[in-house]
Amino acid sequence: MSILDPEQQTLSDNNRKLPPEAPIAITLNGEGFAVFMATPEDLEDFAAGFAISESIVSNFSDVLAITLHEYGHEGKSVNLQIDDELFFVALKRRRLMTGTSGCGLCGLDSIRAALRTLTPLSPHPAPTTQSIGATFEAMQSKQTLNGIYGGGLHAAAICCEDNILEVREDIGRHNAMDKALGAGLRSGKPFDMVITTSRCSSDLVQKAVSARVGTLAVMATPSDLAVKLAQENCLNLYSCNRGYSFTRYS
Template structure:
């Protein structure tokens, strides 16, 4: 189910609407886990991608059911039913505060949990920069929400070989990536590349590694910690430097 509730759309003087942003709660087995400010679209994908990229579950096979609930002006919640053992492990590193649309680590109750242990990937061949460039161009043509609202949204895409499996958009860069990862997982197809219009901090690298994606390509220069984690965990990391040139960091 994909929704953009008209109640959340704000008209402006020239007739266009601003990108919607609403509170979205991810619950596990009926218990509150994290609250985000996000664009109310593709929220089932978002919850699944978040659970995978945060190592709550290892893949879509661990998600027993997904249920979306609207709560009027209070926001929207998405519940994932998962195994009890995975649930109790997740509760130990539960996020206690609201995450903003631009924040990927807000509210973790332990600084140590911000750099959780990762299982390194098996080294994968890096795609050619020409292929990555083509994927970026193809993604831009599929950014339907960005066209509707005239900008203001990040986009992320998951790819298999030369094909884009899904493009997802959100006002938050972490949310967009989680939505794309969730869509890829739910498609049942293997994902070997994720691209995003955002800059790259360490948490996006952690998400890619946790989702077992071999290559991450971003729009801007990554942080030093992002590069360090990518190298330690055998993730191919590229920046397209705002479309002007490509740099491979790991």
């Protein structure tokens, strides 16, 4: 096996296009609410999905307007205009620090905010592991940004009856899921499953339940709290185990 000369390796790495990452602020009615490190694409979808998955609003119709602002190299912000009553409730869960690209709950100011009360889903028919596997395989060809940058991005997709409706990508797994959820909500298309290339911690389960999605399928083993929350809230939770086997946890 040949080993590349260090100088050649450096040249190769410098010529490679790398996934972009930038600070993205989400504001509510012009007031700062949260800042994330994220891939600066599909940000209107990101903000819409975040608003639903974090229970800032209960329906997309509660979002009166979405406005994108760009600040050059300093990053971007997305403002959500919502009803004043919802706005004041949301400020009680304001994120007090910047969330990294791998963070789902960074900045919440209390344990109660991190484990918010969820409204259980109605029982939803569980898809077969064969259909989930086929959906994961189909999603790979739709990961446009991952193809451009040669990896480094998570993907999430919303599906209806085994058909992929929207795929979104981000350097952060929570961001990718919010983008996919937001894309579906903005399109008005009904969807019943979200799949993601990431592992599953409790916050992804909370996002799925808050968005009223019946099934969540992930690529790696979930945490014990994720499984507990899925069982308590009637969410079908599957782990794909990187395509080699499937486990249904709830």
